[in-house]
Amino acid sequence: MGVVTTTLDTAVNWARTGAMWPLLFGLACCAIEMMATQASDYDLSRFGMELNRASPRQSDLIIVAGRVTRKMAPVVRQLYDQMASPKWVIAMGDCASCGGVYNNYAVVQGVDEIIPVDVYIAGCPPRPEQLIHGILTLHEKIKGDSLRNAVYVKELA
């Protein structure tokens, strides 16, 4: 009988990266590439992410796929607030990262003005490989996290 020893942090982070459920939330063109990532060719379920939750209460990750407009901004913020901690944000595509080609009255110049972003993915729209790379980058980030540093733990204390 082999014995496995590990730290609590490693075990928790392994669990978190192994089954990270994204919110079923698409805005614009990038959402089509997000769908392509989940479909047959790129198969996001390899990373335990095939289950798109339609409710923010049940999801860990919000992929902001597309341009966030001034009218949509309060909605995005409310969705983020409704998600349970720990939660992560990926800004997918140029528009969500910095406004992209739409430097105008209607578009928020980067979703980081509304919600804190963990990973930015460049591209207009990013290829599915880029999205997968962004998700793996997020996994790396989570693996480096410690329970002690988590925001919600501080809030509870």
Add this chain to the structure above:
Amino acid sequence: MAVSHVEGTSVGAVAQESTWEGNVEELRGLVSDRALTGETMLLNMGPHHPSTHGVLRLLLELDGEQIVTCLPDVGFLHTGIEKNIEAKTYEKGVTLTDRMDYLSPMSNNMVFCLAIEKLVDLDVPARAQVIRVICLELSRISSHLVWLGTHALDLGAMSVFLYAFREREMILNMFEMLSGQRLMGSYFRPGGVWRDLTPDFLPTLEKFLDYFPAKIDDYESLLTNNPLWIDRTQGIGVVEPEDALAWGMSGPSLRGSGVNWDIRKAMPYSGYEQYDFHVPLGEHGDVYDRFFIRILELRESVKIIRQAIQKLPGGPFRSQNRKFVPPPRAELGQSMEAVIHHFKLWTEGFSAPDAEVYVSVESPRGEIGCYLHGTGGNKPRRVHFKTPSYMHIGALPVMTKDHFIADLVAIIGSVDIVLGDCDR
């Protein structure tokens, strides 16, 4: 995915004990008076909802499960594309049009390029026209595949989505061969296309055309005669032809009601009059007819592409009019004039007369029109896109009246809305 799973960002509200911050009185005249007294229920659906195909918000007045009124609220994706194009030269504007109807970017490119070509009276060589037809029909197939996958997914058929996206990837790979981008290629330019077909494009295309029709049979074997599918779609969302015309519907949604109007046939552009194809028509105007027409259009598109490959002529792929189209790279080292044209076009752009034109093309969703007004300078005064999704969402109240809320999802799916197309 549960169909009746309504996940709103502002909660549904009953009139008396409302957590909704707005005032019900504001809706007087828009909803029936029964909603103001609390007899019927007001329910908010969207803007974040799995089956509204984007960020559409619907305010529903429900009597039990029956829809009394449906008030669509759009604009959550209003990007200011029209205003942005006014600040750019004509050729740069093409890049922005891609992102309106993001399921068939080529149709948007096409209508904007056609408008520019009409405004400045620019010729398009025969080869470019045929390449454009191939691309338009490929993007029609890819758009219909996304529609098929998501529409079936909304009504509970998961596997069609996976199959449809499998075939779509092949088309996207071909677009990538042409333009270097999977979705937003901006491949059409005023006066032609960006570059010639790559050598491996046509063999790949022919392989795809041999492969694809069998796959349409697969989709049909999953859906067309499936009793569950028929129960959910037949007799639902019936639109009479008079209503469809009055509400400005177009494309497969109009033809589902039996009105024979396809802009490819009625006002041919890019040489569509030379192709032999059939425009499928519906009889009942219900969800099933709109579904079946699109399936038949997939087959017609394959037919058109086969003919296009047959008649693909040689020659230039862009107009030789150097006042509007930049010279090829090879010419720049040899001709001073070419350098001047190149410099002028990439810094200032070309000028268009102070006049207005309106052109429309048949996109996978319907009539997409472009109203272009020049200033006499290098930037347009006004660009306005008439988009089919906008008209179809405007007609949703008529289509959904007295239907059950579960059928609403089927109706939204059947008119194939794209919110980027609607809000621009």
Add this chain to the structure above:
Amino acid sequence: MDIPKALNPVEALKNALPDAVADVVEFRDETTIVVDPTKIRSVMQFLRDTSGLIYNFLSDISAVDYWDQSYNYDINKRFGVSYHIYSMLYNRRLRVKVYLPEEAPTVESVTSIWPAANWLEREIIDMMGVKFVGHPDPRRVLMPEDWEGYPHRRDYPLGYETIQFSFNVEEIIKHKPLAKE
């Protein structure tokens, strides 16, 4: 079925409503009839219902703003509203255009003739600030309810923000309203 002979829309309109037609423009095979804004409803009713014309499909209504940075424009013709109508029977298009003044641009709504005009006119109300008299639902459609101004007017700024590069990133981050948890 007998199809009545197609009429020339310009001549037919000039005969029926002589004081409505202000101008006729031909450009690239497109006919534009400029009409008096107060008569737009009767003109549209005539074009839709007269046998030989039957423009039964409203394709688009688009508005254009002739405002100019150098104020070199006609104050009484600042806005143009173009109705693109289409006849399925005769397979031809026609553009009917009205010019509206800068002060209180107002035109009659054609919603009662084509319900499709409902949303197309709402977009213009929202984006250009043109008033449509008799419109059943004149709320904003694309912009938020509390938005100020009409974004597609030419004097409305595009809303440009400085683009972030590596040389100015610190300056921009200082002012950027970044979100907190």
